[in-house]
Amino acid sequence: MAPYFSVEQLKVSFSTYFGRKEVLDLDSLSIDKGRSYGLVGESGSGKSVLGLAILNLLASPPADVTGDIVLDGQHLLSLTQDEMRAVRGRNISMIFQDPMSTLNPVFTVGDQLMRVILNKGGVSKGAARKIARETIELVELPDPDNILSKYPHQLSGGQRQRVIIAMALSCGADFLIADEPTRNLDVTIQAGILKLLANLRQELGVTILFIANNLGLVSAVCDHVGILLDGRIVETGSVREVVRHPAHPYTTMLLRAIPRHRREAIEAEIPRDDAYELGDIPGCGFVSRCADRVEACKQGRPSLRLIEGTHFVACGKHWRGGDEDAVGTAHERTATPA
Amino acid sequence: MQSAQPMSEPLLLLDDLKVYFPIKSGLLSRVTGHVKAVDGVDLAVNRGEVLGLVGESGCGKTTLINGVLLLEEITSGRVLFEGTDVSKLRGKGLSNVRRDVQAVFQDPFWSLDPRYLIRDIVGEPLKVHTSIGAGELVNKVEELLEMVGMPKDAVYRYPHEFSGGMRQRIAIARALALRPKLIILDEPTSAIDVVSQVQILMLLNDLKDQLGLTYILISHDLAVVNYMADKIAVMYLGKVVEHGDAEQVFASPAHPYTKALFAAIPDPESEGVEHLVSLEGNVPSAINPPAGCRFHTRCPEAFERCSVEEPQLTALADGRIAACFRLES
Amino acid sequence: MISRVSVEALRPRWREFRLRFHLLNRNLLVRIALIIIAVEIVIAVVAPYIAPHRDSIYGIADPALKLLPPSWTYPFGTDELGRDIFSRVLYGTRISLGAGTVTVALSLLIGVPLGAIAGYRAGVIDDVIMRITDVFLSFPSLLMAIVIAAFLGPSLRNAIIACAISWWPWYTRIIRGSAISLRERQFVRAAHAIGTPGPKIVAGHILPNCIGPVIVQASLDFGSVVLILSALSFLGLGAQAPTPEWGLMINTSRNYFLTAWWYIIFPGLGIVITVLVFNLLGDGLREVLDPRTRKY
Numbered sequence: 024m025a026p027y028f029s030v031e032q033l034k035v036s037f038s039t040y041f042g043r044k045e046v047l048d049l050d051s052l053s054i055d056k057g058r059s060y061g062l063v064g065e066s067g068s069g070k071s072v073l074g075l076a077i078l079n080l081l082a083s084p085p086a087d088v089t090g091d092i093v094l095d096g097q098h099l100l101s102l103t104q105d106e107m108r109a110v111r112g113r114n115i116s117m118i119f120q121d122p123m124s125t126l127n128p129v130f131t132v133g134d135q136l137m138r139v140i141l142n143k144g145g146v147s148k149g150a151a152r153k154i155a156r157e158t159i160e161l162v163e164l165p166d167p168d169n170i171l172s173k174y175p176h177q178l179s180g181g182q183r184q185r186v187i188i189a190m191a192l193s194c195g196a197d198f199l200i201a202d203e204p205t206r207n208l209d210v211t212i213q214a215g216i217l218k219l220l221a222n223l224r225q226e227l228g229v230t231i232l233f234i235a236n237n238l239g240l241v242s243a244v245c246d247h248v249g250i251l252l253d254g255r256i257v258e259t260g261s262v263r264e265v266v267r268h269p270a271h272p273y274t275t276m277l278l279r280a281i282p283r284h285r286r287e288a289i290e291a292e293i294p295r296d297d298a299y300e301l302g303d304i305p306g307c308g309f310v311s312r313c314a315d316r317v318e319a320c321k322q323g324r325p326s327l328r329l330i331e332g333t334h335f336v337a338c339g340k341h342w343r344g345g346d347e348d349a350v351g352t353a354h355e356r357t358a359t360p361a
Numbered sequence: 362m363q364s365a366q367p368m369s370e371p372l373l374l375l376d377d378l379k380v381y382f383p384i385k386s387g388l389l390s391r392v393t394g395h396v397k398a399v400d401g402v403d404l405a406v407n408r409g410e411v412l413g414l415v416g417e418s419g420c421g422k423t424t425l426i427n428g429v430l431l432l433e434e435i436t437s438g439r440v441l442f443e444g445t446d447v448s449k450l451r452g453k454g455l456s457n458v459r460r461d462v463q464a465v466f467q468d469p470f471w472s473l474d475p476r477y478l479i480r481d482i483v484g485e486p487l488k489v490h491t492s493i494g495a496g497e498l499v500n501k502v503e504e505l506l507e508m509v510g511m512p513k514d515a516v517y518r519y520p521h522e523f524s525g526g527m528r529q530r531i532a533i534a535r536a537l538a539l540r541p542k543l544i545i546l547d548e549p550t551s552a553i554d555v556v557s558q559v560q561i562l563m564l565l566n567d568l569k570d571q572l573g574l575t576y577i578l579i580s581h582d583l584a585v586v587n588y589m590a591d592k593i594a595v596m597y598l599g600k601v602v603e604h605g606d607a608e609q610v611f612a613s614p615a616h617p618y619t620k621a622l623f624a625a626i627p628d629p630e631s632e633g634v635e636h637l638v639s640l641e642g643n644v645p646s647a648i649n650p651p652a653g654c655r656f657h658t659r660c661p662e663a664f665e666r667c668s669v670e671e672p673q674l675t676a677l678a679d680g681r682i683a684a685c686f687r688l689e690s
Numbered sequence: 691m692i693s694r695v696s697v698e699a700l701r702p703r704w705r706e707f708r709l710r711f712h713l714l715n716r717n718l719l720v721r722i723a724l725i726i727i728a729v730e731i732v733i734a735v736v737a738p739y740i741a742p743h744r745d746s747i748y749g750i751a752d753p754a755l756k757l758l759p760p761s762w763t764y765p766f767g768t769d770e771l772g773r774d775i776f777s778r779v780l781y782g783t784r785i786s787l788g789a790g791t792v793t794v795a796l797s798l799l800i801g802v803p804l805g806a807i808a809g810y811r812a813g814v815i816d817d818v819i820m821r822i823t824d825v826f827l828s829f830p831s832l833l834m835a836i837v838i839a840a841f842l843g844p845s846l847r848n849a850i851i852a853c854a855i856s857w858w859p860w861y862t863r864i865i866r867g868s869a870i871s872l873r874e875r876q877f878v879r880a881a882h883a884i885g886t887p888g889p890k891i892v893a894g895h896i897l898p899n900c901i902g903p904v905i906v907q908a909s910l911d912f913g914s915v916v917l918i919l920s921a922l923s924f925l926g927l928g929a930q931a932p933t934p935e936w937g938l939m940i941n942t943s944r945n946y947f948l949t950a951w952w953y954i955i956f957p958g959l960g961i962v963i964t965v966l967v968f969n970l971l972g973d974g975l976r977e978v979l980d981p982r983t984r985k986y
Binding site: 065066067179181182209210211212213214215217218221237238239240241242243244262263266267276277278312 | 417418554555556559581621622624625626627628629630631632633634637638639640643644
Binding site: 430432456459460462463464466467468471472475476485486490532535 | 894895
């Protein structure tokens with residue numbers, strides 16, 4: 024059965040003064056209905072571009088997007104701008120990082136929420152008001168009428184982010200892209216938002232693509248995870264598979280770099296960062312920082328290979344064939360050829 | 362493992378420190394209230410120690426270190442550095458203290474002037490405080506760069522030619538230029554990639570041991586604080602709520618806020634959200650803090666006394682101090 | 691030792707400059723503008739040496755040769771005193787560019803430091819400086835220049851002073867805005883923490899980082915300044931006869947313009963071309979310094 028949402032061979036590049044820069048190069052990514060997928064990457068990995076590419080919000084020069092994005096049978100990249108406009112909000116919705124800049128400071132929350140609902144058409148003002156109130160309740164904000172009458176600056180960061188989530192859900196979208204929704208929030212507030220997202224998944228069955236910069240967030244909300252490095256997914260699998268048995272050295276870094284226990288010696292020795300030319304390094308994006316690198320790592324970028332179950336990794340260590348034997352580390356895994 | 366030898370006199374002592382910002386409103390800009398950013402903080406940092414300062418936005422930790430760095434005016438209280446109250450200093454005296462207290466900031470790009478060569482960025486403290494010649498300046502800068510693991514030819518380059526991690530090294534080199542005694546680290550690893558984070562923390566540890574430095578470290582990433590700090594102080598709404606040995610506090614937090622803070626952080630190994638604890642409500646305003654214990658409006662363990670009386674920092678059995686009625690025996 | 695150090699330091703700055711210049715050059719119109727500006731600068735410098743009829747520039751000529759149409763000997767014709775207009779227009783380039791440069795430089799010299807100090811210091815100093823600036827800004831600049839020039843007495847030097855006085859407040863405003871936002875930047879906070887004294891922070895950190903938009907504005911303004919100076923001369927308040935200033939020449943040509951069309955056209959073209967190319971340069975600079983407006 025075809026997955027609810029899938030991305031195939033998506034390549035996004037930008038033309039800059041210094042030439043064409045490839046920002047994203049995804050082989051394939053798929054999410055089943057009602058599931059949630061977490062994409063973990065640091066800044067510069069290209070993760071912020073993915074959400075915009077899916078919604079076709081990248082300005083076409085200078086960006087160049089090729090590939091196939093399918094949502095519920097519809098091929099999104101082949102839609103016209105008008106058709107895409109209909110899809111945005113009704114089928115897909117996006118939550119951004121900074122709630123303050125997503126909300127218009129001169130209108131009340133109620134005005135903005137109603138505008139979004141009325142924009143999609145088909146409802147009267149009274150019905151829209153009712154939907155607005157219900158959606159505010161849905162995001163666990165007490166006293167909806169009070170919230171609706173407030174201006175964005177009168178709400179706290181956490182409340183604003185909940186309002187944004189309410190706006191995203193108000194048109195009945197089934198697919199939610201959350202682009203680092205808790206980035207600027209305090210940790211205790213963040214926990215609340217994560218719990219909300221998990222609850223919404225349970226109650227409404229929305230499908231979520233969660234973009235984050237650390238595995239902790241993804242592990243809380245998502246079933247599956249993909250690790251994004253330099254525009255490519257280098258490891259993917261269920262959250263349990265990846266977190267319990269990380270295969271790519273970069274994933275290990277993300278999980279374990281800062282030891283939980285004080286002054287513990289860091290397992291992998293990190294090589295000195297040689298290249299400070301910011302140009303493209305051929306081969307795997309991690310090669311200058313990886314302790315487990317092999318010769319093959321410098322030549323070409325490996326593709327995703329199956330390890331076990333749904334766990335894939337793209338790493339020179341796990342390649343089979345030839346005399347490329349990986350330097351032994353604590354994480355020996357045998358790769359089953361795909 | 363090195364633990365700080367408590368000297369008879371701590372390197373830095375904050376005595377009932379208060380930093381208030383006046384709010385002016387009305388036609389004549391009259392003062393109608395104050396933002397009580399730091400509202401009575403007592404802290405001591407011993408030589409060779411790393412103090413981790415944690416707390417969420419609005420807790421006052423940034424204002425606190427601005428006060429220690431003498432970038433912000435102290436409203437009342439004392440900042441005692443090696444026994445002298447530095448908040449009262451001006452002119453030459455102030456300038457001399459600055460040699461001993463330096464800082465590394467969060468943003469690796471904007472904490473270095475993008476129009477300055479590395480030579481001038483790292484050399485600025487030397488140019489301000491000494492009358493060093495041009496040639497000798499370059500030598501000193503090269504020395505400092507070597508100390509932080511940067512190549513010598515970085516001297517004549519611009520910040521934008523380097524990655525975030527390397528820029529942070531440059532910032533560290535700048536902080537070391539005058540051989541300070543105390544370095545404030547304000548979220549030094551928050552804006553750089555994970556591999557660089559480890560490298561920078563290892564570097565900071567090595568430098569501390571080599572040069573006998575003392576650090577005050579702010580980070581929202583508790584793993585960083587866990588790794589580096591000997592002592593930890595937790596702040597909420599301008600006051601310290603818990604202060605003690607880092608290992609102890611992490612192992613078993615005493616104050617309800619500390620407990621909530623630690624419990625809110627998602628752990629990759631625990632899936633799902635059940636283990637997460639979020640706090641209800643919003644952080645109260647610093648202009649009119651709640652009566653009694655500042656945390657009582659959001660505290661899961663609050664009872665009647667909490668809304669009436671303010672708890673003081675009291676010593677607990679294991680040596681740390683916390684301000685909570687629940688902990689008083 | 692010191693010279694080696696300075697040369698080493700210059701190399702990266704030279705690299706930066708070349709990169710910027712190359713970016714600037716990409717736009718065809720800007721490239722043409724730059725060429726014309728270069729030509730004008732060359733003319734301004736060598737005019738006294740290449741002008742075919744050097745006497746015509748300031749002085750005596752043959753009244754019998756008056757108001758001759760353009761010919762090989764007199765490419766732009768002659769004026770009512772028999773002077774060669776071509777030589778005078780060439781020399782006028784020198785005057786206009788020179789006076790324009792001095793005017794803009796003066797305005798920057800007054801306006802930029804005031805803006806930087808106001809923005810960085812804030813408080814009372816900011817208020818005082820900005821109120822003074824507001825007073826100057828409340829008068830239309832051309833009118834103010836006319837009044838001041840009239841007050842000081844007609845001469846090119848006074849026209850320059852008058853124009854500079856009416857112009858500096860704009861720069862103060864621009865710089866102050868930038869200074870206020872730069873004040874919050876971490877590198878300024880870092881300089882503070884190091885103990886860098888205030889004036890050094892303003893001069894070393896704040897100013898170099900906000901001078902960009904002002905350079906753009908100044909080169910856009912150059913054209914307007916040339917125009918205003920010409921206007922003042924046209925009105926009799928600026929350059930006086932026999933100075934070969936374009937605006938003055940246009941003024942004198944008014945009486946003859948029905949019969950001697952060449953007299954008004956060529957000085958006029960001088961003004962138009964100069965204003966146009968500096969505007970193009972300003973646009974090009976803006977594109978280079980502000981990446982958001984760049985077209986791919």
